[in-house]
Amino acid sequence: MLISEYGSRKSFIDGFLIVVGFVFFLSEVLSGVTRYYFSALEISYCVYLPKIFLVLSIFAVILKGLFKNKLGKTFVLLLLVLFYSFLIA
Numbered sequence: 001m002l003i004s005e006y007g008s009r010k011s012f013i014d015g016f017l018i019v020v021g022f023v024f025f026l027s028e029v030l031s032g033v034t035r036y037y038f039s040a041l042e043i044s045y046c047v048y049l050p051k052i053f054l055v056l057s058i059f060a061v062i063l064k065g066l067f068k069n070k071l072g073k074t075f076v077l078l079l080l081v082l083f084y085s086f087l088i089a
Contacts, residue, residue: 020057024050 027034027050038044062079 017057017061020050020053024054027051 027047031047035044035047038046
């Protein structure tokens, strides 16, 4: 587990979210370079992997909150409607 400077322990999911966020922001910064080299290697679909991991990690946090009853069902329903509107738009 990760230990912060204040001595509190972070859970595995917190550390995983930090890593996924870092990889996502790094991929956004280097998106032009990675697109170029991935298309040269004919694996251009790999550019979208950090975004997929980010979406999956958000769903993991939501499911964790649902199973621990920390998120209300109304919140999840509104989040799903928001996600659906992003897909349609």
